[in-house]
Amino acid sequence: MFLKRIASTGEFSPGKMTKQTLAQGESLFAGLNCFEPGQEHALHAHEGQDKMYLVLEGAGEVRVGGTTETLSAGDGAFAAAGVPHSIRNPGPGRLIVMAILAPPPRKG
Amino acid sequence: MFLKRIASTGEFSPGKMTKQTLAQGESLFAGLNCFEPGQEHALHAHEGQDKMYLVLEGAGEVRVGGTTETLSAGDGAFAAAGVPHSIRNPGPGRLIVMAILAPPPRKG
Numbered sequence: 001m002f003l004k005r006i007a008s009t010g011e012f013s014p015g016k017m018t019k020q021t022l023a024q025g026e027s028l029f030a031g032l033n034c035f036e037p038g039q040e041h042a043l044h045a046h047e048g049q050d051k052m053y054l055v056l057e058g059a060g061e062v063r064v065g066g067t068t069e070t071l072s073a074g075d076g077a078f079a080a081a082g083v084p085h086s087i088r089n090p091g092p093g094r095l096i097v098m099a100i101l102a103p104p105p106r107k108g
Numbered sequence: 109m110f111l112k113r114i115a116s117t118g119e120f121s122p123g124k125m126t127k128q129t130l131a132q133g134e135s136l137f138a139g140l141n142c143f144e145p146g147q148e149h150a151l152h153a154h155e156g157q158d159k160m161y162l163v164l165e166g167a168g169e170v171r172v173g174g175t176t177e178t179l180s181a182g183d184g185a186f187a188a189a190g191v192p193h194s195i196r197n198p199g200p201g202r203l204i205v206m207a208i209l210a211p212p213p214r215k216g
Binding site for chain 2 (some may be wrong): 005026027050064071074078080090101102
């Protein structure tokens with residue numbers, strides 16, 4: 001399948017950051033996370049699941065383990081399984097991030 | 109780990125397309141593929157391995173299964189395990205693509 005102009009498909013919510021699925025296979029999941037200014041995905045870790053962020057639009061404060069950096073479009077971050085990570089949009093613009101997970105999240 | 113200005117780290121070879129590793133965990137692999145005009149990654153499939161392409165710079169002709177589309181920066185493609193795929197840079201510019209694989213390639 002093809003994904004055209006990925007960032008343009010991002011949908012925002014005034015209440016909290018959003019998650020959309022872009023593609024999913026048996027082993028790989030790709031989604032879009034959209035953040036209005038001030039919204040965040042709080043610190044969390046995935047046991048047994050690697051995660052990659054790729055910033056498509058805007059800028060975000062990304063924490064991986066004990067380090068926080070400000071990432072802009074064209075930057076990324078990798079959190080190996082078990083490593084705590086978070087992302088926050090300090091504003092003033094919107095933030096759109098591709099989130100890639102392997103193995104895919106299991107709905108429970 | 110953080111990956112800043114990912115496309116700027118791409119390295120090209122006059123002989124053939126290049127592959128660089130960006131990040132690798134137990135379950136997820138992210139790399140960079142760089143293509144001079146006319147270079148390609150010929151049609152192939154990965155059994156048991158999902159793959160995603162994300163175009164970071166330039167434009168490429170991407171085939172997934174029986175369909176070929178021209179993708180530009182900000183576009184992507186997903187080839188589920190076993191689905192043949194290829195990518196070619198028709199030029200005139202350079203092409204830089206992030207390739208994400210799960211599970212990671214096993215050297216052997």
